[in-house]
Amino acid sequence: MSDFDYNDNEAPYSDFEFSDQSFDDTEDNNDEIGYSSTDDGSAFDDDDIYGPRADTRKIYETDHKALTKTDLFDICQSLIDDAHSILSLPKDTIATLLQTFNWRRDNLIERYMEDPDKVLSTSGVIDKPTTFQFETAESGYMCYICCEDTPNMELLRLGCNHRACRSCFKYYTEQKINEEGTSKDLRCPNENCTFVIPDSAIKVLVTIDVYNKYKDLSLKSFVRSRNSIKWCPYPDCDSAVECLVRDYELKTTVPSVTCANGHSFCFGCSLEDHQPCLCALVKLWLQKSQDDSETANWIKANTKECSKCHAPIEKNGGCNHMKCKTCRHEFCWICMGDWIKHGQAYYNCSRYDDKDSKESREAISDSRHSLERYLHYFNRYANHEQSARLDKKTYIMVVKKSKVLQESIGMSWIQAQFLSQSFKILHQARKTLKWSYAFAYYLEKSHVTTIFEDNQSDLEFAVEQLSELFEMDASEIADRKVQLLDKCSYVGKRRIKLIEEAAKGLSAEEWKYVVDF
Amino acid sequence: MDICKRRLMKELSTAEKGLPSGLTLVSANDLTSWYIDITVDSNSLYQGQIYRLMFMYSPNYPMKVPNVQFVPDENRPIPIHPHIYANGHICLDILGDGWTPVQNTVSVCLSIQSMLAGNHTNERPPDNDSYVRSAPKYAQDSRFIYHDDSV
Numbered sequence: 001m002s003d004f005d006y007n008d009n010e011a012p013y014s015d016f017e018f019s020d021q022s023f024d025d026t027e028d029n030n031d032e033i034g035y036s037s038t039d040d041g042s043a044f045d046d047d048d049i050y051g052p053r054a055d056t057r058k059i060y061e062t063d064h065k066a067l068t069k070t071d072l073f074d075i076c077q078s079l080i081d082d083a084h085s086i087l088s089l090p091k092d093t094i095a096t097l098l099q100t101f102n103w104r105r106d107n108l109i110e111r112y113m114e115d116p117d118k119v120l121s122t123s124g125v126i127d128k129p130t131t132f133q134f135e136t137a138e139s140g141y142m143c144y145i146c147c148e149d150t151p152n153m154e155l156l157r158l159g160c161n162h163r164a165c166r167s168c169f170k171y172y173t174e175q176k177i178n179e180e181g182t183s184k185d186l187r188c189p190n191e192n193c194t195f196v197i198p199d200s201a202i203k204v205l206v207t208i209d210v211y212n213k214y215k216d217l218s219l220k221s222f223v224r225s226r227n228s229i230k231w232c233p234y235p236d237c238d239s240a241v242e243c244l245v246r247d248y249e250l251k252t253t254v255p256s257v258t259c260a261n262g263h264s265f266c267f268g269c270s271l272e273d274h275q276p277c278l279c280a281l282v283k284l285w286l287q288k289s290q291d292d293s294e295t296a297n298w299i300k301a302n303t304k305e306c307s308k309c310h311a312p313i314e315k316n317g318g319c320n321h322m323k324c325k326t327c328r329h330e331f332c333w334i335c336m337g338d339w340i341k342h343g344q345a346y347y348n349c350s351r352y353d354d355k356d357s358k359e360s361r362e363a364i365s366d367s368r369h370s371l372e373r374y375l376h377y378f379n380r381y382a383n384h385e386q387s388a389r390l391d392k393k394t395y396i397m398v399v400k401k402s403k404v405l406q407e408s409i410g411m412s413w414i415q416a417q418f419l420s421q422s423f424k425i426l427h428q429a430r431k432t433l434k435w436s437y438a439f440a441y442y443l444e445k446s447h448v449t450t451i452f453e454d455n456q457s458d459l460e461f462a463v464e465q466l467s468e469l470f471e472m473d474a475s476e477i478a479d480r481k482v483q484l485l486d487k488c489s490y491v492g493k494r495r496i497k498l499i500e501e502a503a504k505g506l507s508a509e510e511w512k513y514v515v516d517f
Numbered sequence: 518m519d520i521c522k523r524r525l526m527k528e529l530s531t532a533e534k535g536l537p538s539g540l541t542l543v544s545a546n547d548l549t550s551w552y553i554d555i556t557v558d559s560n561s562l563y564q565g566q567i568y569r570l571m572f573m574y575s576p577n578y579p580m581k582v583p584n585v586q587f588v589p590d591e592n593r594p595i596p597i598h599p600h601i602y603a604n605g606h607i608c609l610d611i612l613g614d615g616w617t618p619v620q621n622t623v624s625v626c627l628s629i630q631s632m633l634a635g636n637h638t639n640e641r642p643p644d645n646d647s648y649v650r651s652a653p654k655y656a657q658d659s660r661f662i663y664h665d666d667s668v
Contacts, residue, residue, distance in 0.1 A: 145579060145618045146520040147527035171520060172618055175580035189617040 058496075060275060060503035062255040064243035064267065067229065072219055072240060079105050087112055092198040093125045099184050099218065100124070102225040124187060124196035131159040132201040134166065143168055145189065156205070160195035162188050170205045173197060177210050183217030232259035233270045243267040250279050252506045275432055276502030277439035280517040285438040289378055296371055296378075305368060307336050307360035336360045377441035384434035387467070391427050394470055398423050404474040411478060418481065422488040423470070429463050429495045436498060444512040448505055455501055459494040466491050521578045522548060528622050540626050549574055552588070553626055557633045562597070569593045570629065571605075572622055573655070582616035584657040585625055599638050604649045606656035608642065613657075 057063065067075075076098075083094045083105050100123040101108040112119045120127055135155050142149040143165040157163040164172075172189055176182045186202065188195040199218075203211055216238075223229050229242045239260040245253065245267055254275050255267040265272055268279040277285070303312040309327040320333040321342070330339035337357030402416035436456050443449045466487045469480070477484065505511045525548045532542050536553075543552040551572040557563040573584040587595045587605035595601065600608040611620055611628055642648065 145524070147524050168520065168618070171577075171580050175577055179577070179581065189619055191617060191619050 058500065058503075059507060060254070060256075060496075060499045062243060062245055062253060062257060062267065064241050064255070064257040066258060066260040067240045067242055068260045069219065069238055069240075072222065072229075073215075076103070076219070076222055079103060083108060089127060090129065090131065092131050092200050093127070095199050096125050096196045097123050099221065103222050104225075121194075124185075124194040126159040126195060128159050131198040133157050135163070137165070145172070156201070158188050158195055158197065158201070160188050160190070160193050162190040162193055162195070164189065166205070169197075169201075173202055174206050174210050177202075177206070177214045177217065181217060183214055183221055230267060230270060232261065232263050233265050234259075234261070234263040237261050237263055241265075241267060252509060253503070254278060254506070273431065274435040274438075275499045276506070277435040278506070278517075281439060281442050281513070281515075282435070284515060284517060285381075285441065288374075289381070296375060299371065304333065304336065305364040307331060307364050310364060331360065332357075336364065374441065377437045381434050381437040384430045384437070388427060388430045388434065391423070391430065394467075395420070395423055395427075398470065401474045401477060405478055409475065409478050418485060419477070422466070422484055425488045425492050425495075426463065426466050426470070429459060429466075429491050432495050432499060433460055433463060436502070439502065442513050442515055444514050446512065448510055452498075452501060452505075455494070455498045459491065459498050462487065462491045462494050519576075520580075521574065521576050524579055524621075525574060532623065536623065537627065539630055540623070543569065551622065553622070554593070555626060555630060555633075557630060559634050561634050562636060562639055563633050566596070567593055568596050570626065572625075579618040579621065582612055582657065583622070583625070584655045585612050585629075586656045596633060597639055597641060598633060598636050599640050599642055600632065602642055602645055602648055602652065604652055606648075606652060 076095075079098060080091055080094050083098060084091050086109055087094065089097070097108055097112075097119065098105065101111070108119070116127075125131075133156075135157055137151065137153045137155050139151055140149075141153075141155070143153075143155075145164050145168040148165055148167075154166040155163045156166050156169045173186060176186050186197045187193065188197065202214055206214070220231075223231060223240055226242075228244055229240050231238075231240050237259060241257045241259050243255055243257055245255040249255075250268045254277065256264055256273045256275050257267045258264045266274055266279060266282075269282060271282060274282050299312050303314045305312055306324040306327060306329055308329040308331075309324060311324060311326040313322065313324060315322065315333055321330065321339055322333050323330050331337060332339055332342055335354070335357035337354060337360045341354075341356060398419045402419045405411040405416045405419075406413060433456065436452075436459075440449065440453060440456065443452070466484075469477075469484050469487060472480065529545055529548075532545070536542060539556045539558055541554040543554050545551040551574075553570045553572065555568050555570055556566070569588050569590055571584075571586055571588045575581050575583070586607060587601065589595050589605065595603060595605050602608070607629065609628065609632060611625065
């Protein structure tokens, strides 16, 4: 049995302390282009745009700490060191024990104090100063794995006293790591032996590449065991973020975080940064838009609803005399009124303004209204999503432009940087706008939503103006640099305003939603 | 020398000297696949019947588990057993996650033999039909969940 059945009821964060409380406050300084991993995330000094950086945390920001791989190794190492100083077992053994205990140091120490033998045996370790050693085969020895019997070959003896030739151990561990992706439970190959091959033995057995992979795998299992640490979701990004946001807080906050490589994402759901929309609403929205949007668009464009049962009906030929397949109601396609009153007017309807026809149309307007409401928000959301994709193209153009500026106009590299910086602001604003529509869709109408939508349309207007400025010729851009920077500054401020107001509403629980989540 | 080759040569030379009772080496023409006939001696459901097992070894053998399954033939049916599917695939932990390089062809045969000898239920696995319909060619590519170790 490999599962460890100690019940771990500790609070998820109880055994973790921050060594450094000065969180990176870089939320606005780094952004990325789509989900591209090539972004260098270079420091983006926008003091001239936003003014000096505030020391205090803004309401829409969440405390977090970007962790590189080295930081993660250091955290693991310090957990090992701590437990080592208390339990006085070899560090190798401690590392294996911590893995078994999902890196809950305090839990391990407590259990070990209660019953050391049980902890050791269930974790597959043996309390010995040396957990492995190499030795030379005595004559007549044959390795039971490869059947090699060369005299004096090198053998590895594990702490459990089982041995085999060194090359078999090498192949065995490499196979486990490379093919099966195991870092935990790399056990002695002997049948029914639970002894875990220690880290230091693996280090001397396998090639450096395989060992690095092994370390990466164990780092992954460490991160998995922590609710407060998540990997950056960007492709090929190997940094992580630590954030103490709790699940229930996700109803009142959107934990946008930025990793050490400058990628921003949501800590709650590991999707892209979706300020100001809550994680739960993002999930609902994505489901809805994936399932419904195209269908809804088509229904809106091509169908009308039966005025009795609201079934959508497509008219694909024939006259105006309709008969609903669902409820058998007969009506006129033009005025939606009851057919009985139409007599023989098959191809002409003159009853559009009749009281009866008007009432029928009103009856169907409610459900159409909700569909139209959804499409209103969805189309704006989709528009910004698509524009954000096109932004990537624009970005490439922008880079070219800044080269032209440097070469033809003699603008310095630093000066030409304003283009890519401005572009990042545009991209970020689009993303915020996009999610603000998803958010607004789920809001119940009130005076606060009116203010929110005003902020939204202000930003939208400014974003489109800024976007237009990017279409200018390189020479024109140089002339109108001030205008571009002003617009950027404005867009940046409007974006902050929008997410700030939204975050205030979230933390004060002012927003009312049209859905339960 | 290649571990896989050396190990199989050794296993083959041992097998040629004689296998435990109930096992007959049918062919081991090349070193990548062997056929072994298996019978169950004791008073069991399978008395008097011969079954044929196929072993396929990858170049990573013995680090990697060999693919082992029953293969049908005119006189050699697939045994009926709650852990053996109608297509010959066997659900046995040592043929998946439980494999270690200490095991070998003969030890696998013995495990299967005892799995048959200890069974008194004349049934296919409950999910036989759905599994056989969608199963990959080799049992090794299936991920079994070993829910019952008593049979």
